[in-house]
Amino acid sequence: MNNFENITCDVVIVGSGVAALVCALSLPKDQNIVLITKKSLIDSNSYLAQGGICVMRGDSDRDSFIEDTLRAGHFQNDKEAVEILVDESNAAIKTLQELGVVFTGDENGPYYTREGGHSNFRILYHDDVTGKSIMESLIETMKKRKNINIMENCSMTDLLISKKNEECLGIYAIHNGKNLVINSRSTVLATGGIGGIYKNSTNFPHIRGDGIALAIKHNIELKDISYVQIHPTALYEEKLGRRFLISESVRGEGAQLINHKHERFTNELNPRDIVSKAILKEMEKDGTKYELLDLNPLKDSIEKRFPNIYNKIIEIGLNPLKDPIPVVPSQHYTMGGIKVDMDSKTSMKNLYAIGEVACTGVHGKNRLASNSLLEGVVFAKRSAKSIIKENPPLITYMEDLTKKTLISDAEISLIIKERIYEDELAKAK
Numbered sequence: 001m002n003n004f005e006n007i008t009c010d011v012v013i014v015g016s017g018v019a020a021l022v023c024a025l026s027l028p029k030d031q032n033i034v035l036i037t038k039k040s041l042i043d044s045n046s047y048l049a050q051g052g053i054c055v056m057r058g059d060s061d062r063d064s065f066i067e068d069t070l071r072a073g074h075f076q077n078d079k080e081a082v083e084i085l086v087d088e089s090n091a092a093i094k095t096l097q098e099l100g101v102v103f104t105g106d107e108n109g110p111y112y113t114r115e116g117g118h119s120n121f122r123i124l125y126h127d128d129v130t131g132k133s134i135m136e137s138l139i140e141t142m143k144k145r146k147n148i149n150i151m152e153n154c155s156m157t158d159l160l161i162s163k164k165n166e167e168c169l170g171i172y173a174i175h176n177g178k179n180l181v182i183n184s185r186s187t188v189l190a191t192g193g194i195g196g197i198y199k200n201s202t203n204f205p206h207i208r209g210d211g212i213a214l215a216i217k218h219n220i221e222l223k224d225i226s227y228v229q230i231h232p233t234a235l236y237e238e239k240l241g242r243r244f245l246i247s248e249s250v251r252g253e254g255a256q257l258i259n260h261k262h263e264r265f266t267n268e269l270n271p272r273d274i275v276s277k278a279i280l281k282e283m284e285k286d287g288t289k290y291e292l293l294d295l296n297p298l299k300d301s302i303e304k305r306f307p308n309i310y311n312k313i314i315e316i317g318l319n320p321l322k323d324p325i326p327v328v329p330s331q332h333y334t335m336g337g338i339k340v341d342m343d344s345k346t347s348m349k350n351l352y353a354i355g356e357v358a359c360t361g362v363h364g365k366n367r368l369a370s371n372s373l374l375e376g377v378v379f380a381k382r383s384a385k386s387i388i389k390e391n392p393p394l395i396t397y398m399e400d401l402t403k404k405t406l407i408s409d410a411e412i413s414l415i416i417k418e419r420i421y422e423d424e425l426a427k428a429k
Contacts, residue, residue: 004172008183008394009034009149011387012170014156014211015190017046018131019355019376021138023188025099026384029147034182036154036173038206041139045192045203045356046373049131050247050308051115052123053096053373055089062086064119069371072117072271073335073364076224081361084342085371085378092377093124100137102126115248115369117271123370128247128306131373151175159187159214159351162395167349169395185394186350186387189215190380193334193356194228197413201331202234202245211357213412215338216419221347223359224336225416226423229367231332232275233257235325236290237316243330244312246293248272248369253305254297258324260286262294273366276329283328292324333372335363336423344383350392352383 009032013020016037024033037043056065065086070077097103103110103124112121126133142148154175160183162169170184191211195203215222233251234243251257251268257275259265259282266278279291295302299321303310313320338346338353340360346353355376362375407415 004179004181006181006183007034008032008396010184010394011186011188012036012182012184013188013190014171015044015192015355015357016041017044017190017192017355017376018134018138018373019046019380020044020188020190021135021142022095022099022377022380023190023354023384024148025138025142025145026095026381027387029145031147033148034151034184035148036151036156036175036182038153038155038210039204040152041150042135043204043206044135045195045207046131046376047135048202048204048245049134049373050128050245051249052113052125052130052370053093053134053377054118054122054368054370055093055124055374056086057112057120057122061120061122065089065122068118069362069368070364072366072368074366075364076227077364078361081342084382085362085375088378088381089374092374092381095381096134096137096377099141101134102137113249113252115252116269116275117368118252123249125249128249128308134373154180156191156210156214159218161218161348165349168351183394183396185392186352186390188383188387189338189346189351189353189357190355191357193337194416195331195334196409197416198331199240200234200243200328202231202243203331205242208409209412209416210407211353212337213407213415215346215353216415217407218348220351221339222337222419222423223339223361224365224423225359226420226427227335227363227365228331228420229272229333229335230276230329232272232279232329233293233327234330234332235312235316236328243328245332246309246325246327247306250293250295250298250306250309253301256294256297257327258292258294260288260292262292262324265291271366272332272369279327279329290326290328293327294324295320296322333367335359335365335367340379342382343386344379345386350390352387354380354383
């Protein structure tokens with residue numbers, strides 16, 4: 001086996017965001033699951049999510065929720081996927097609550113907020129650290145499951161593919177310097193988006209498209225890879241590195257965008273891509289590196305409603321009750337990715353993709369705020385149901401193995417940017 005340690009399991013999941021954890025927790029407790037993550041369990045973009053998670057507010061909200069999602073996506077969405085997202089949103093929230101997640105509210109129930117592009121208050125949240133709250137609850141629950149083997153600081157180096165049948169049999173990985181072959185009945189990619197290949201991004205820098213690069217390498221179908229979302233209001237700082245996000249909910253609850261003359265220049269509640277373009281246009285007109293977000297309309301509530309954002313602004317030496325906050329558009333989310341069906345199956349047998357690495361078609365050309373966590377939960381549950389139903393046999397890879405090395409960061413960036421360019425050209429025709 002050329003110095004490979006062999007691990008066998010029913011399901012291997014690559015990633016540790018909300019989609020990965022919900023998938024693992026939705027599988028039967030008698031299944032042997034291996035979950036690997038490149039860093040620690042908390043180093044996922046899901047952990048960074050501030051705003052919240054959408055849910056349909058009764059039958060009367062269904063058409064509106066669907067229409068808001070389609071409009072934000074410039075009607076380039078897969079309508080079937082959008083309908084699934086909306087129709088299964090309440091079940092998704094119930095699943096999270098059963099797994100220990102608590103949302104901000106009182107004795108009468110949870111509170112709801114609104115963000116840009118939404119025509120209704122339908123977003124559940126936990127202060128301004130919704131992702132952190134969800135993830136910590138899921139991690140606590142997952143660590144109690146004896147059937148889930150968690151391997152942190154473990155990097156996938158390649159897919160394990162049968163040359164005879166072109167089906168996925170697991171993955172290659174490196175863990176603590178050891179080369180691993182993880183044989184599995186089903187393989188789930190939940191590796192996140194491509195933010196790490198950009199200079200300015202709200203993503204963790206190590207989340208840079210590993211899963212998408214391997215999909216390209218093995219001719220696994222992609223969809224809409226050029227649809228990359230820019231978030232309008234990342235906190236501007238001179239230093240380089242991951243940009244701190246100023247949640248959409250801040251504008252949803254009254255904060256206003258102003259230029260350096262303290263003049264409003266756009267409707268803050270437009271979808272993200274429209275607001276981003278307006279800010280960039282104003283920056284170009286003014287010759288500035290950033291524009292400003294006036295938090296004064298929230299002065300009576302910001303410290304309590306958005307404590308994480310409030311403390312960050314204090315940390316950089318500004319007074320959020322008086323000083324306008326410098327903001328700049330930054331890469332935020334990948335709408336496109338590995339093409340999947342409504343059960344999260346890829347074009348390769350026994351291989352699934354969920355979360356930001358996948359393209360369900362839900363988001364179209366632009367993601368509606370707070371639909372990402374919901375998509376992760378809904379389609380992670382669907383992937384788990386499909387895995388249970390399919391129950392493929394465990395096929396041990398018997399061919400000689402050669403050492404697999406990680407695709408370099410430079411190669412990943414080049415491969416993905418080339419495919420983005422090709423997709424842009426194809427869509428322009």
